[in-house]
Amino acid sequence: MKNNLVSEATVLNELKKALVETLQVDEGVIKPESSFTDDLGAESLDFLDINYRLEQAFGIKMARHFLLEHIEEMFGEGTAIDDEGRLTEKAVTLLNLRYGGNIPKIEAGIDMDEVPAMLTVGPFAKGVLDILNTLPDQCPQCSSSDWKSEDGMKVSCGSCGESAAYTNGDDLIVAWLTNVQQEKNIF
Amino acid sequence: MDGISGKVALITGSSRGIGKAIAQKLAHTGADIAITYRNDRGSSRAKAEALQVEIERNNCRSILIQSDISKKDSVKAMIQAVSDGLGKLDYLILNAAKAPFKPIEKLFERELKQLVETNYLGNIFCIQQAIPLLEKNHGKIIFLSSLGSRFFNPSYPLGSMKAAMEAVVRDCAESLREKNISVNAVCGGIVKTDSFKVYRQYWDHLEKLPDDLVVETSEIADVVAFLCSPLSKGINGQTIIVDKGLSSTLIRQ
Numbered sequence: 001m002k003n004n005l006v007s008e009a010t011v012l013n014e015l016k017k018a019l020v021e022t023l024q025v026d027e028g029v030i031k032p033e034s035s036f037t038d039d040l041g042a043e044s045l046d047f048l049d050i051n052y053r054l055e056q057a058f059g060i061k062m063a064r065h066f067l068l069e070h071i072e073e074m075f076g077e078g079t080a081i082d083d084e085g086r087l088t089e090k091a092v093t094l095l096n097l098r099y100g101g102n103i104p105k106i107e108a109g110i111d112m113d114e115v116p117a118m119l120t121v122g123p124f125a126k127g128v129l130d131i132l133n134t135l136p137d138q139c140p141q142c143s144s145s146d147w148k149s150e151d152g153m154k155v156s157c158g159s160c161g162e163s164a165a166y167t168n169g170d171d172l173i174v175a176w177l178t179n180v181q182q183e184k185n186i187f
Numbered sequence: 188m189d190g191i192s193g194k195v196a197l198i199t200g201s202s203r204g205i206g207k208a209i210a211q212k213l214a215h216t217g218a219d220i221a222i223t224y225r226n227d228r229g230s231s232r233a234k235a236e237a238l239q240v241e242i243e244r245n246n247c248r249s250i251l252i253q254s255d256i257s258k259k260d261s262v263k264a265m266i267q268a269v270s271d272g273l274g275k276l277d278y279l280i281l282n283a284a285k286a287p288f289k290p291i292e293k294l295f296e297r298e299l300k301q302l303v304e305t306n307y308l309g310n311i312f313c314i315q316q317a318i319p320l321l322e323k324n325h326g327k328i329i330f331l332s333s334l335g336s337r338f339f340n341p342s343y344p345l346g347s348m349k350a351a352m353e354a355v356v357r358d359c360a361e362s363l364r365e366k367n368i369s370v371n372a373v374c375g376g377i378v379k380t381d382s383f384k385v386y387r388q389y390w391d392h393l394e395k396l397p398d399d400l401v402v403e404t405s406e407i408a409d410v411v412a413f414l415c416s417p418l419s420k421g422i423n424g425q426t427i428i429v430d431k432g433l434s435s436t437l438i439r440q
Contacts, residue, residue, distance in 0.1 A: 023230060024230075037228050037229055038228065041229050041230035041233060042229060042230065043226050043229035043230055043231060045384075046229070046230065048288075048384070048388065049384045051388070052384060052387070052388055055388075064288075064388070064389075072295060077295045077296060077297070081297065083297075085297065117228060
């Protein structure tokens with residue numbers, strides 16, 4: 001399923017717009033490798049505002065909960081973060097798998113509050129694209145395969161007009177975790 | 188407003204939202220302001236610095252304090268910084284809050300502890316540490332509550348802490364009476380702050396709420412200023428709801 005009608009450039013552009021509006025930063029300073037916290041000054045409330053803007057722009061549902069929370073939801077409290085709020089070995093393994101080893105400085109034992117600072121713009125944009133890539137072949141409403149987008153952002157069915165049905169971000173993370181667990185038997 | 192000029196207010200969590208509006212309002216009426224923020228790495232510091240510049244333009248003094256109220260030592264240092272920087276404390280405004288957005292039964296033990304540590308223990312640490320300064324000048328404590336203290340809000344475990352703090356307000360109003368410290372709360376309705384931007388994601392109907400039921404941060408700040416002023420001297424131990432009447436009606440068409 002890769003019928004996505006929204007280009008990577010459009011996603012990056014909208015993410016930049018959301019960051020500029022939420023964090024009042026100059027568009028020029030936003031690079032794929034920029035850290036949300038250290039380079040752009042984002043805080044936890046800001047992340048949710050950024051998500052909201054992207055949801056409105058593309059008609060998607062971003063993940064409400066971060067990977068670490070999903071790990072504990074699935075495998076139990078303490079599996080990703082220990083009693084003192086520090087990352088476990090298994091959490092680091094999964095973070096590296098999820099972000100392709102693109103998180104510098106990540107290691108077991110670091111404080112969970114340090115993790116957002118390690119997240120960068122590039123993988124976040126990829127997360128948005130992953131959701132957009134879940135556009136099904138056919139419209140679930142009328143079975144037509146005629147998806148259309150007039151503005152290059154919001155997609156709807158050319159036949160019945162129904163808005164595009166994407167998988168939401170949380171479900172995508174859960175599906176990914178389930179898959180990884182089946183393949184690698186981490187827990 | 189008469190009676191506020193020259194006083195000193197400490198407002199926890201005042202780099203943004205309602206805390207910021209209270210700082211602006213009290214500075215506008217001539218109070219000196221201690222602005223506090225928790226996160227030294229994110230945008231809060233820059234926001235707090237901008238607010239400080241704005242306050243000083245009103246010819247009021249202002250200091251910036253980084254503090255995590257869930258840590259007793261940090262609260263001690265915060266109160267010491269107010270004493271050192273501004274010389275006294277008249278108003279302790281308990282505005283800071285931090286909570287996950289999740290149904291209460293889904294909170295991990297760690298999240299539950301953080302919920303209580305910041306929003307209950309943290310506020311009580313502030314009260315305990317501020318008493319020696321407040322009792323010198325008929326000080327006032329004002330807690331910022333929300334309708335979550337008495338009504339269900341989806342994914343809003345903070346409501347239970349607000350309810351606990353409203354009880355603390357009643358208790359302390361009596362127990363601090365002999366120290367001439369008054370304690371009240373302002374309970375806000377739906378206010379369009381950064382938290383609201385987050386909250387609308389959890390509650391689809393929120394965006395459809397008519398504008399005339401949405402409270403401005405400045406309207407909350409006005410009532411806080413009233414409670415700081417001598418005009419409110421007949422009020423103690425109360426929680427005043429500022430919600431444009433939202434909670435008065437069971438069903439709205």
